[in-house]
Amino acid sequence: MLTDLFVGVRSLLSPARCVGCQLPWSEEGSSPLCPACLKALPRCRFPWCQKFGPPLDQAVSVFHYEGAAKELIASLKYSGRTSLLPFLGQTLTETVLERLGPDPADAVLPVPLHPTRLRERTFNQAHLLAKELADNLDLPCWTHALVRRRPTLPQTQLPREARKTNVEKAFSLGPDPLIRSARLLLVDDVFTTGSTAASCAKLLKQAGAASVAVAALAHG
Numbered sequence: 001m002l003t004d005l006f007v008g009v010r011s012l013l014s015p016a017r018c019v020g021c022q023l024p025w026s027e028e029g030s031s032p033l034c035p036a037c038l039k040a041l042p043r044c045r046f047p048w049c050q051k052f053g054p055p056l057d058q059a060v061s062v063f064h065y066e067g068a069a070k071e072l073i074a075s076l077k078y079s080g081r082t083s084l085l086p087f088l089g090q091t092l093t094e095t096v097l098e099r100l101g102p103d104p105a106d107a108v109l110p111v112p113l114h115p116t117r118l119r120e121r122t123f124n125q126a127h128l129l130a131k132e133l134a135d136n137l138d139l140p141c142w143t144h145a146l147v148r149r150r151p152t153l154p155q156t157q158l159p160r161e162a163r164k165t166n167v168e169k170a171f172s173l174g175p176d177p178l179i180r181s182a183r184l185l186l187v188d189d190v191f192t193t194g195s196t197a198a199s200c201a202k203l204l205k206q207a208g209a210a211s212v213a214v215a216a217l218a219h220g
């Protein structure tokens with residue numbers, strides 16, 4: 001990927017820095033954060049699925065969307081820093097196993113981006129995270145099960161009331177035929193009100209999914 005090349009060239013020109021505090025820090029130890037920032041990550045210490053009812057069966061998040069967690073996600077999403085994926089994928093996997101148990105799903109699927117936005121950004125961060133999670137859990141990753149029918153505004157830019165309307169009817173089912181009776185795990189980078197995941201879950205349940213959970217890096 002061109003962004004990888006760019007990041008590679010940049011790291012030759014300037015010393016590596018911690019994604020959180022920007023102080024010099026080498027990523028060699030596999031963490032993109034210095035020990036202080038790693039320790040200060042705003043982890044979700046409790047299950048917060050109680051706030052969300054059907055059609056979502058479970059909702060888990062690794063971090064609160066603030067501090068170094070926000071920096072990590074922004075570096076991946078807007079600066080194309082895909083070298084963060086193994087670290088982010090691993091923390092997501094650990095949280096999923098901790099909250100949903102050792103056999104969390106039959107398949108993993110990303111919340112899709114609309115093709116127009118995919119072209120603008122060149123990659124779907126939810127797709128990359130879903131692939132990391134699926135690989136770590138040895139599960140299939142169904143990237144075509146959901147299709148985004150129309151572009152929507154980023155949920156984080158909208159007031160709470162407008163978020164639900166923004167995503168209603170935004171998705172349709174793709175050609176993946178295996179949804180019936182499957183326990184599905186949706187993956188997104190940031191979970192806001194849950195409207196996006198709920199909209200996907202509703203469709204998947206209508207197609208016969210046994211259960212739909214959502215796992216996100218952060219909620220905010």
Ligand SMILES: [Zn+2]
Nearest residue numbers: 018021034037
């Ligand atoms: Zn730091």
